Structures are given as C-alpha cells and as structure tokens.
Amino acid sequence: xxxxxxAIIGGGNLGSAxxxxxxxxxxxxxxxxxxxxxxxxxxxxxxxxxxxTTSDNNAAIRQAEIIVVALKPYNVKxxxxxxxxxxxxxxxxxxSVITGVSMHDLEQIAGPGMPVVRAMPNTAIAIQESMTxxxxxxxxxxxxxxxxxxxxxxxxxxxxxxxxxxAATVLGACGIAYALRFIRANIQGGIEIGFDxxxxxxxxxxTVKGAAELLIREKRHPEEEIDKxxxxxxxxxxxxxxxEHQGFSSSLIKGxxxxxxxxxxx
Ligand SMILES: NC(=O)C1=CN([C@@H]2O[C@H](COP(=O)(O)OP(=O)(O)OC[C@H]3O[C@@H](n4cnc5c(N)ncnc54)[C@H](OP(=O)(O)O)[C@@H]3O)[C@@H](O)[C@H]2O)C=CC1
Ligand SMILES: O=C(O)[C@@H]1CCC=N1
Numbered sequence: 001x002x003x004x005x006x007a008i009i010g011g012g013n014l015g016s017a018x019x020x021x022x023x024x025x026x027x028x029x030x031x032x033x034x035x036x037x038x039x040x041x042x043x044x045x046x047x048x049x050x051x052x053t054t055s056d057n058n059a060a061i062r063q064a065e066i067i068v069v070a071l072k073p074y075n076v077k078x079x080x081x082x083x084x085x086x087x088x089x090x091x092x093x094x095x096s097v098i099t100g101v102s103m104h105d106l107e108q109i110a111g112p113g114m115p116v117v118r119a120m121p122n123t124a125i126a127i128q129e130s131m132t133x134x135x136x137x138x139x140x141x142x143x144x145x146x147x148x149x150x151x152x153x154x155x156x157x158x159x160x161x162x163x164x165x166x167a168a169t170v171l172g173a174c175g176i177a178y179a180l181r182f183i184r185a186n187i188q189g190g191i192e193i194g195f196d197x198x199x200x201x202x203x204x205x206x207t208v209k210g211a212a213e214l215l216i217r218e219k220r221h222p223e224e225e226i227d228k229x230x231x232x233x234x235x236x237x238x239x240x241x242x243x244e245h246q247g248f249s250s251s252l253i254k255g256x257x258x259x260x261x262x263x264x265x266x
Contacts, residue, residue: 003029003032004032004064004065004066004146005032005033005034005063005064005065005066006022006028006032006033006034006064006065006066006067006068007033007034007035007036007060007061007063007064007066007067007068008033008034008035008036008068008070009036009057009060009061009067009068009069009070009071009079009080010036010037010069010070010071010072010079011035011036011037011040011042011043011046011053011070012037012070012072013123014070014097014121014123014125015035015037015068015070016035016043016046016126017123017125017126018068018070018097018121018125018126018154019033019035019046019051020046020125020126020127021125021126021127021128021130021153021154021155022150022153022154023046023049023051024126024127024128025128025153025154026153027150027153027154029050030049030050030051031050031052033046033051033052034051034052034053034054034060034063034064035051035052035053035054035060036053036054036055036056036057036060037053037055038055039055040053040054040055057079057082057083057086058082058083058085058086061083061086061087061092062086064092065091065092065093066092066093066095066147066150067087067092067093067094067095068095068096068097068119069094069095069096069097069098070097070098071098072098073098073099073100073101076096076098076101077105077109080106080109080110081109084109084110084111087110087111087114089110089111089112089113089114089115089138092114092115093115093116093117093139093143093147094106094110094114094115094116094117095116095117095118095119095147096116096117096118096119097118097119097120097121099120099166099169099173099263100166100169100263100266101118102118102162103116103117103118103135103136103137103162106118107137107138113138114138115136115137115138115139115140115143116136116137116138116139117134117135117136117137117139117144117147118134118135118136118162118165119132119133119134119147119151119157120132120133120134120165120168120169120172120173121151121154121155121172121173122172122173122175122176123176124155124176125154125155128153128154128155129155130151130154130155130156130157131155131156131157131158131172131175132151132154132155132156132157132158132172133157133158133159133160133164133165133168133172134147134148134151134157134158134159134160135159135160135161135162135164135165136159137162144159156216166260166263166264167260169263170256170259170260170263171256174256174259178252178255178256179208182208183201183204183205183208186200186204186207186208187200187201187204190203190204211225226240
C-alpha cells in the first residue's frame with residue numbers, strides 16, 4: 001500500500017483511468033489521491049469513492065509528492081507554466097503521460113533538476129491491464145523503483161529510452177484501439193455467420209485474450225501458434241490467406257507508421 005500523495009492533473013479519459021487503477025489495485029487509498037479538471041462534475045464517481053476532486057491545480061500539486069500530468073498536448077505548457085512555482089524538486093516527481101512532450105520540455109517548465117518521468121500507459125490501466133513504457137531523468141533509484149512498482153500494479157511496465165517514446169505511444173497506447181477495431185470486425189463477421197451480437201462479442205474478445213496470453217505467459221512467437229491452428233487444406237489457412245490477399249498485415253503496418261508520423265511530424 002502506497003502512502004504517497006498523488007495528484008492527477010487533467011482528469012479526463014486517461015487521468016480518470018489511472019485513478020481507478022490506483023484504487024482498484026490497492027496501491028492508493030482514496031484519501032491519497034487528488035484529481036483535477038476545470039469541470040469537476042464528470043468526476044462524480046471518483047468523488048463518491050472519497051477521492052479529492054478540484055479545479056485548483058496549484059493546491060493539488062503542492063499537496064502531492066507524485067504529480068501525474070494527463071492534460072492534452074496542446075494546453076500542457078500553458079497550464080503547467082501557471083503553476084510552476086508549486087513544483088518542488090527536492091520532494092516531488094513529475095510524471096507526464098502526454099504524447100510528444102519531452103522530458104527536456106517538462107524540466108524547462110517545472111524547473112532545473114526537477115525529477116521527471118514520461119510514462120505511456122493505455123486505457124486498460126483502469127483495470128490494471130495496461131502496458132506502460134517509462135523513461136526518466138533526474139530521478140533517484142528509490143524514486144524510479146517506487147514509480148515502476150506503481151505502474152507494475154497497474155499492468156506491466158518496461159523502461160525504455162526516451163527516443164522510443166513516440167513508438168511506444170503508437171504500439172501500446174494507440175494499439176488498444178487497433179486491437180478493439182480488430183475485435184469489432186470479428187464481431188461483425190461472427191454475426192454474419194450466425195451469432196447474436198452478445199455471443200459474438202464474448203467469443204471474439206475471449207479468443208483475442210487467449211491468443212495474447214499464449215504470447216505473454218508462454219512466451220511463444222505468434223507464427224508458432226498459428227502453425228498449430230492451420231490444418232492443411234483447412235478453413236483457417238484459407239481464411240488467413242484471403243485476409244493477407246486483402247492486405248490485412250500490410251494495412252496494420254501502414255496504419256502504425258501513419259500514427260507514428262502523425263506524432264513525429266506534428
Ligand atoms: N486516451 C488515451 O488512450 C491516452 C492518452 N494519452 C495522453 O494523455 C493525455 C490526456 O488524454 P485524454 O485523457 O484522452 O484526454 P482528455 O481530453 O480526456 O483529458 C484531458 C483532461 O484535461 C482537463 N483539463 C483541461 N484543462 C485543464 C486545466 N487547466 N486544469 C486541469 N485539467 C484540465 C480536461 O477537463 P476540463 O475540460 O473539464 O478541464 C480533460 O478532462 C493526452 O496528452 C494524450 O496524448 C496517452 C496515452 C493513452
Ligand atoms: O490518439 C492520441 O493522440 C492519444 C495518444 C495515444 C492514445 N491516444
């Protein structure tokens with residue numbers, strides 16, 4: 001159980017998901033969490049659990065030892081500059097989950113020597129199933145151990161070089177949307193071949209979960225597992241080959257590189 005005060009600045013989709021994950025995992029008590037946004041009405045669920053919700057970023061940051069910034073990339077500089085005097089490099093760590101904002105930029109805002117972490121989770125953090133990539137600067141071993149432990153409670157985390165953060169954003173954070181679209185297409189196909197939507201949804205989602213677990217738990221390669229399914233002259237290889245003729249793998253790879261270019265070139 002953590003006893004550090006954590007302020008989440010920007011309680012939107014991701015900020016709220018992080019708060020939910022921290023509570024569900026037991027890493028934080030509601031009284032250890034403060035979450036901010038301008039319109040706090042949408043934070044009613046967290047408030048009901050005992051989390052402190054406020055529009056006062058300055059007060060939230062001053063009370064906290066860990067500050068998680070989950071603002072949109074376009075207003076982070078403006079919002080954090082307004083509260084820059086609240087940062088204290090001697091006792092706080094600033095964690096940003098914002099796409100495309102470097103640790104250098106964060107240090108420029110929060111002050112020289114500020115311990116800064118970039119973390120790239122995904123929305124499954126709400127149910128402790130995130131994949132989170134992390135890099136850090138000016139952070140002590142004790143601080144990074146604490147932060148890695150925090151993200152490990154919320155799924156799986158890995159420490160990477162900052163130069164890979166944009167790639168991590170695409171593969172891990174955008175990736176959950178790609179996976180969901182894959183599942184949705186399976187549901188649509190499942191309905192066409194006879195299932196009702198509820199059953200198709202369950203079959204498609206559990207099947208993807210099982211495939212992922214074979215890779216994560218058993219450390220297998222996808223093609224090794226595919227070979228076990230493709231009976232010679234069978235229906236799996238016929239369907240897979242048709243998907244490839246239609247550009248299945250190619251469309252995914254192209255989509256990933258377009259997402260990446262969008263971050264890098266913007
Ligand atoms: N969504 C995702 O899957 C992922 C998102 N990210 C990154 O996380 C960040 C947030 O994304 P997401 O949660 O989707 O975006 P949202 O728009 O859902 O959340 C941003 C929140 O910031 C709040 N906000 C705006 N201005 C202020 C302010 N002055 N003070 C306090 N809060 C403010 C907004 O609420 P209000 O208007 O009420 O103030 C809003 O709820 C982005 O930078 C994104 O790149 C990273 C990984 C995954
Ligand atoms: O689409 C976006 O820009 C954000 C970053 C990663 C997930 N959502």
